[in-house]
Each structure stands twice: as C-alpha cells, then as structure tokens.
C-alpha cells in the first residue's frame with residue numbers, strides 16, 4: 031500500500047529564477063556571423079567556453095533599470111531557461127495565442143526563447159525573400175548575389191531549391207536532410223551533420239529549413255517551426271514556444287566541442303540560470319532600445335580555428351514602442367486550487383476548475399526542493415490525449431471544459447512528498 035502525503039501548493043511563485051534576455055540581429059542550424067565576419071565554417075559557442083569540456087554555466091538577468099518588470103518576466107524567463115536546458119525537440123510548437131491578443135499582441139516568452147538562442151550562438155537558419163518566402167541561410171557566393179529559386183516543388187526552403195553558387199550556412203543531418211527529427215543514434219557532430227552540400231543525401235540539392243510551410247507540406251507536421259527561423263513571432267493567432275530538432279541540433283553540434291566529435295574531452299553541456307535582477311549577468315534583458323521588435327547584441331572572440339565564443343554582456347532588448355500598434359504581453363501565472371482525486375505509486379489524477387479556451391499550467395516537484403520542479407520525469411494526459419511536452423518545466427494545456435481532469439504517470443516511483451501545483455496563464459501588457 032502506498033501512502034503519499036499530498037500537499038497542495040497555493041502560493042504564487044514556484045520558481046525563484048532570475049533571467050536576463052539578449053536581443054539579436056544575426057543572420058538547419060546556423061551560427062551568428064558565419065559567412066560574414068567569420069568563416070563559413072564558424073561554430074559559435076556560448077560565453078565562457080574555452081575548449082575545455084564540462085558544464086558551462088551561463089547566467090541570464092534582468093537589467094536593474096527594469097526591476098519593476100521582474101515578476102512579469104519571471105515565468106517567461108524561467109521557462110526559457112528550462113527549454114534550452116532540457117533541449118527537447120518538439121513538434122507543434124506554434125500554439126494558439128490564447129493569453130496574447132491574436133492581432134496586435136507580441137509574446138515576450140516566445141521571443142525570449144528565440145533571442146536566447148542568439149545569445150547562445152545560433153543565427154537564423156532562414157532568410158526572408160520578399161514575395162517569395164523563406165530560404166536557407168547562405169552567403170551570396172562568388173557572384174555576390176543571392177540566387178534563390180524554389181525548384182520543381184515551387185516551395186522555397188526544400189531539398190530541390192536552386193541556389194546557384196550560394197554557399198549554405200545551414201548544418202543539416204547528412205542521413206536524411208530532415209530538420210524536424212534528430213538522429214536515432216543520438217550523435218550530433220561532424221560525423222552526422224554538415225553544412226557542405228556535397229554531403230547531402232543523393233538527389234537533394236540544398237538543406238531543408240525548419241519553416242512551418244515546409245513542415246506542413248513535406249512532413250505532415252502542422253504548426254511546427256524552428257524557434258530560430260525568422261518571422262515566427264509575428265504570425266497572427268499563434269505564439270511560438272518550444273524548440274524543434276533543428277534548434278536542438280545547432281546547440282548540440284556546438285556542444286561536441288572544438289574537435290566537432292561527440293564523446294571527447296572537449297565536449298560541454300550548458301546550464302542556463304536565470305538570476306533575476308542582475309545587470310552583470312552573461313545575458314542581460316532590457317526594454318529600452320527603440321528599433322524593430324527585439325534584438326540581441328552579438329560580439330564574439332576567437333578560440334581557435336573556426337571556433338568562436340560569445341563575449342559576456344550580451345543584451346537582449348525588447349523595443350517598448352513596437353511598430354504597427356503592437357504591444358508586448360508577458361504570460362504570467364496565477365495559482366489555482368488543484369484537487370488530488372486519486373493517487374498510487376505510479377500515477378496521480380488531478381482535478382481543477384477551468385474555463386474553456388483558457389491556458390493552464392501544471393507543475394510538479396518530487397521533493398519541493400529548489401530546482402526540482404520539472405515536467406521531465408512524468409507524462410500527463412487529459413481525456414485520453416497526451417499533453418505535449420514543450421521542454422518547459424510545466425505542462426501547458428488549453429482547457430476544453432469547466433472542469434479538467436489531468437492524469438499523470440511517473441517514469442519512476444512517486445515520492446511521498448511530491449507537490450503538484452496548477453496555474454492559469456494570463457497575459458499582462460507591458461506598460
């Protein structure tokens with residue numbers, strides 16, 4: 031007989047993480063500055079990497095001038111950190127913009143995930159071509175102009191694109207050129223990925239990009255778009271939250287170190303930590319520079335060969351005066367009462383009062399220790415449908431009824447001191 035001491039968590043903040051966010055203008059997975067100020071083969075690592083392996087801690091903080099926004103950005107910052115630390119490749123990461131106005135609202139959270147990708151060294155794998163769509167990022171080649179044709183399928187960004195002498199800057203899976211899956215081997219390094227188009231699978235002419243049009247037309251994946259692809263934060267009615275395989279591959283390739291071989295001593299892992307209001311963090315979030323939507327300042331220094339690392343003090347800036355009458359919205363969480371209906375050593379069933387069409391979050395902690403809140407070691411379903419993992423430390427779902435039953439299974443045994451908490455996710459406008 032399993033006796034659990036169930037407790038309900040009813041207070042506001044579960045996570046005491048602080049975050050700093052950078053802004054980026056940079057141009058498969060592609061690294062910042064590659065092909066421009068740096069060689070076409072440039073691999074850009076996070077701040078602090080010097081070629082020796084191990085855990086690289088990267089701090090994110092909110093600039094002190096914006097301390098009044100600390101509680102507003104808390105959810106977005108903590109979950110952005112979780113998403114990049116967990117490195118889970120998801121599909122369907124474009125979600126309905128329930129708490130953010132579909133027209134005129136811009137999602138601080140989704141944009142932060144994207145900008146932090148820049149602040150870790152990733153560039154846009156896509157370039158937007160006016161009137162044509164999105165193509166794989168490249169140099170202009172010797173003729174100094176972009177040569178972009180969609181090929182027989184009439185869609186840009188696919189394997190049959192005609193690109194003249196443009197040199198690809200996208201790293202692709204050499205086995206299948208598929209930006210929406212990772213190799214079953216788990217190996218992501220120069221033995222499985224390349225940006226050299228002579229390594230493409232037979233018949234392919236160019237790297238496939240992680241764009242949502244490509245996902246739906248070629249891979250039967252709806253609402254799926256690489257977080258680093260440009261333009262995904264301004265799709266009316268949708269917010270982009272969570273990584274796809276192409277994003278994960280970019281970070282994982284860099285993590286294989288200077289030798290670009292996974293499993294050797296120069297490999298590293300990244301632990302992002304949100305440290306709250308801290309203007310001296312490695313990555314600092316601001317809301318004051320007045321241009322565009324959001325940007326991350328990128329500056330890198332050489333390590334050796336084609337390897338670079340970002341300098342500290344990367345700034346992610348949100349323009350507080352958005353063009354086109356848009357406004358920033360912070361997703362913020364409000365605690366909800368959650369009832370334990372049933373529990374065993376292997377599962378628990380929760381009930382909460384909900385409002386149809388609103389977004390909710392469930393978090394759990396096996397021990398209530400700081401840092402133990404996680405969606406990793408559990409799976410959850412509502413009405414027989416699994417709740418998709420987003421890589422965040424919450425399960426997020428949109429309620430369909432006035433009451434929602436959430437069933438959670440553990441990969442391991444549920445601890446007697448486990449905590450569950452439930453929240454409604456609301457949108458708060460930046461002002």
Ligand SMILES: [Ca+2]
Pocket residue numbers: 169170171172173174175176177193194195196
């Ligand atoms: Ca060219």
Ligand SMILES: [Ca+2]
Pocket residue numbers: 179180181182183184185186187188189190191192
């Ligand atoms: Ca094409």
Ligand SMILES: [Ca+2]
Pocket residue numbers: 285286287288289290291292293294295296297
């Ligand atoms: Ca290595």
Ligand SMILES: [Zn+2]
Pocket residue numbers: 054055056144145148154260
């Ligand atoms: Zn960007």
